[in-house]
Amino acid sequence: MNFRPTIVAFLCNWCAYTGADLAGTSRLHYAPNVxxxxxxxxxxxxxxxxxxxxxxxxxxVLVCGCHPGDCHYQEGNYKCLRxxxxxxxxxxxxxxxxxRLKLEWISASEGKQFAELINEMTGxxxxxxxxxxxxxxxxxxLKTK
Amino acid sequence: xxxxxxxxxxxxxGTNIAKMVDVEAVTKEVSTLPNVVLSxxxxxxxxxxxxxxxxxxxxxxxxxxxxxxxxxxxxxELTFRNACEKxxxxxxxxxxxxxxxxxxxxxxxxxxxxxxxxxxxxAAIRRVRYHEPLQKRSVNVDPATLVIGGGISGMTAALExxxxxxxxxLVERAGHLGGQVARxxxxxxxxxxxxxxxxxxxxxxxNHQMIAVHLNTELKEVSGYIGNFKAKLVFMGAExxxxxxxxxxxxxxxxxxxxxxxxxxxxxxxxxVITSLEFEDKLRAxxxxxxxxxxxxxxxxxxxxGSRNKKYHEYCSxxxxxxxxxxxxxxxAALPEANIFEIYADMRAYGKGHExxxxxxxxxxxxxxxxxxxxxxxxxxxxxxxxxxxMLIEMNELLSGIDIEVPVDxxxxxxxxEAHDNVKEVVRTIGVSLCGNQFFIExxxxxxxxxxxxxxxxxxxxxxxxxxxxxxxAQAKAAAARILGTIAQGSVPVEVTTAMVNESLCCGCQTCxxxxxxxxxxxxxxxxxxxxxEVLCKGCGTCGGCCPAGAITSKHFTDRQILSEIEGIMSMxx
Numbered sequence: 050m051n052f053r054p055t056i057v058a059f060l061c062n063w064c065a066y067t068g069a070d071l072a073g074t075s076r077l078h079y080a081p082n083v084x085x086x087x088x089x090x091x092x093x094x095x096x097x098x099x100x101x102x103x104x105x106x107x108x109x110v111l112v113c114g115c116h117p118g119d120c121h122y123q124e125g126n127y128k129c130l131r132x133x134x135x136x137x138x139x140x141x142x143x144x145x146x147x148x149r150l151k152l153e154w155i156s157a158s159e160g161k162q163f164a165e166l167i168n169e170m171t172g173x174x175x176x177x178x179x180x181x182x183x184x185x186x187x188x189x190x191l192k193t194k
Numbered sequence: 195x196x197x198x199x200x201x202x203x204x205x206x207x208g209t210n211i212a213k214m215v216d217v218e219a220v221t222k223e224v225s226t227l228p229n230v231v232l233s234x235x236x237x238x239x240x241x242x243x244x245x246x247x248x249x250x251x252x253x254x255x256x257x258x259x260x261x262x263x264x265x266x267x268x269x270x271e272l273t274f275r276n277a278c279e280k281x282x283x284x285x286x287x288x289x290x291x292x293x294x295x296x297x298x299x300x301x302x303x304x305x306x307x308x309x310x311x312x313x314x315x316x317a318a319i320r321r322v323r324y325h326e327p328l329q330k331r332s333v334n335v336d337p338a339t340l341v342i343g344g345g346i347s348g349m350t351a352a353l354e355x356x357x358x359x360x361x362x363x364l365v366e367r368a369g370h371l372g373g374q375v376a377r378x379x380x381x382x383x384x385x386x387x388x389x390x391x392x393x394x395x396x397x398x399x400x401n402h403q404m405i406a407v408h409l410n411t412e413l414k415e416v417s418g419y420i421g422n423f424k425a426k427l428v429f430m431g432a433e434x435x436x437x438x439x440x441x442x443x444x445x446x447x448x449x450x451x452x453x454x455x456x457x458x459x460x461x462x463x464x465x466x467v468i469t470s471l472e473f474e475d476k477l478r479a480x481x482x483x484x485x486x487x488x489x490x491x492x493x494x495x496x497x498x499x500g501s502r503n504k505k506y507h508e509y510c511s512x513x514x515x516x517x518x519x520x521x522x523x524x525x526x527a528a529l530p531e532a533n534i535f536e537i538y539a540d541m542r543a544y545g546k547g548h549e550x551x552x553x554x555x556x557x558x559x560x561x562x563x564x565x566x567x568x569x570x571x572x573x574x575x576x577x578x579x580x581x582x583x584x585m586l587i588e589m590n591e592l593l594s595g596i597d598i599e600v601p602v603d604x605x606x607x608x609x610x611x612e613a614h615d616n617v618k619e620v621v622r623t624i625g626v627s628l629c630g631n632q633f634f635i636e637x638x639x640x641x642x643x644x645x646x647x648x649x650x651x652x653x654x655x656x657x658x659x660x661x662x663x664x665x666x667x668a669q670a671k672a673a674a675a676r677i678l679g680t681i682a683q684g685s686v687p688v689e690v691t692t693a694m695v696n697e698s699l700c701c702g703c704q705t706c707x708x709x710x711x712x713x714x715x716x717x718x719x720x721x722x723x724x725x726x727x728e729v730l731c732k733g734c735g736t737c738g739g740c741c742p743a744g745a746i747t748s749k750h751f752t753d754r755q756i757l758s759e760i761e762g763i764m765s766m767x768x
Contacts (some may be wrong), residue, residue, distance in 0.1 A: 070266045070296065073295030074299070079300055084313055086756065094739055098757070106764050119627070121734075125711070132740065156627070
């Protein structure tokens with residue numbers, strides 16, 4: 050079967066989500082694999098959200114916030130960054146390749162960069178193949194049958 | 195909690211969504227999900243009949259939750275929340291799925307786009323089940339207004355507000371009012387004097403009882419929120435007493451592009467290659483003379499300097515073509531015998547009376563020469579000793595296709611309007627965003643061009659994008675009207691999606707307090723729990739992101755709501 054990766058993306062309302070909307074109003078085409086969840090600030094991102102996405106079968110998880118210094122809430126993106134670096138280590142210890150989890154800064158004017166980012170990440174995930182957590186779950190699912 | 199009864203509405207947005215997303219399939223797919231009472235699709239959900247559909251259904255089917263799959267919530271979330279409220283349910287029991295900007299407009303495979311739409315609608319349905327009614331909150335509005343920038347836009351806004359009897363603090367970095375317009379001689383297309391228009395205005399501002407003008411003053415720090423801002427001003431290095439105000443108008447203007455980076459034009463190297471603003475200075479002084487005090491016999495005006503060229507700025511500055519034509523009239527009046535060359539890339543005469551002005555100018559015995567802005571810029575060089583002129587412009591004249599040399603004694607560069615260097619500082623101080631060209635971003639490009647995404651902060655004039663005087667004035671008056679509206683109301687609705695603490699779960703680690711950028715969280719020693727000051731909280735949710743106990747979270751962005759959204763998004767992937 051053809052592998053159709055799913056990427057769950059958490060976008061902050063003020064920069065990244067607006068940038069993704071701009072990609073739309075500019076009619077920039079990108080891979081249809083991303084599913085966007087809007088949050089007010091990247092600082093809101095809890096490790097649980099990311100782990101939950103992987104557990105539910107996401108092949109990649111993307112977090113996008115405002116560029117450093119441009120946070121609508123002054124410094125939520127820095128808080129996100131610090132927590133993210135720790136989470137990256139944790140996730141790779143869980144056996145999830147680090148390329149599957151990405152943090153990028155996208156401003157409200159970077160529709161083009163957002164489209165490119167999604168294409169690039171989709172490409173990376175396609176090369177990696179389906180996420181491990183999902184496969185483990187599928188095996189368990191088969192066993193119980 | 196009462197059992198959720200959800201109504202789902204999928205919008206076609208004409209063909210904008212329906213062309214790429216099978217709205218019928220989406221409607222059908224989600225109709226059988228738990229708690230979904232009905233699912234429908236309609237051509238334009240945001241239209242009155244679309245909203246009426248929701249209102250009627252809420253009443254007749256006793257719905258208590260609504261999901262609309264349409265454009266970005268940034269555009270119509272409020273519209274549909276209001277519709278819910280009209281029908282008698284709490285506006286926060288509504289969720290929107292973005293299947294236009296983030297789906298139909300960005301994908302080319304109808305199957306994939308439809309699948310994505312289904313995922314997003316399911317996510318919204320799962321999420322809305324856990325939405326809770328939130329009560330609107332409002333705060334009183336301080337009737338004073340801070341206007342940043344004393345150019346024509348800032349002064350217009352200040353006068354408009356002050357004339358309504360409300361206090362204005364007008365802060366200007368420079369030592370005088372007037373901004374860029376203070377440098378202009380005549381204005382286009384009526385050739386009336388800029389100074390005769392400006393001077394009485396400056397006097398009205400300076401003498402107005404309700405306007406406090408702060409010249410040579412910088413804005414140091416702004417804190418607070420809509421209706422209740424505070425700021426520190428710094429006058430020539432000395433800090434001033436704090437001022438309080440309810441709204442902010444940013445009218446910080448622009449700066450002319452520095453053409454010395456364009457090698458072809460030799461600005462800075464040839465003394466008689468000058469910018470359009472330097473030429474305005476000469477006009478105001480009443481003398482058009484070269485560096486060596488001679489009347490120029492040949493004058494060239496080069497358009498689009500730094501504009502419409504990817505190397506410098508891609509955008510058009512909008513006013514320079516008309517200013518260049520205005521120069522023709524002024525030169526012709528002063529030097530009837532001079533040869534005038536308009537070296538242009540495209541002539542843009544879009545405004546009221548502009549095309550007529552262009553037509554009128556063509557009768558002034560001038561020579562129009564077109565150049566290819568993208569391929570080859572004209573090159574200015576020093577003339578030979580035996581040439582009867584100062585400089586030569588070598589160019590390829592686009593309409594004839596011929597390479598020519600233009601003799602000139604003075605060259606006027608029609609420089610682009612660009613954002614100020616310190617615009618990033620302003621952005622940080624007042625909390626607005628910049629577009630790719632460093633201009634402030636408006637809340638909505640069409641429907642809300644003077645507000646920003648930060649409540650109580652408005653943008654007017656050329657800091658929002660290049661524009662002429664009438665457009666700047668119109669925008670300034672629009673912002674003033676918006677502000678006077680909130681002052682008249684006396685109070686404005688504020689963020690209700692603030693943080694909240696479940697005191698029984700709080701372990702007292704106080705991490706939330708250390709990460710809050712607004713000092714909105716404090717520790718209650720008696721309760722041994724963090725508490726949120728809802729007036730200070732702006733709802734970023736950073737506290738919720740770091741709480742080890744899951745005790746603090748953001749209203750409307752709770753863990754349960756977001757986790758359900760994730761489950762919904764992934765539910766069809768197996």
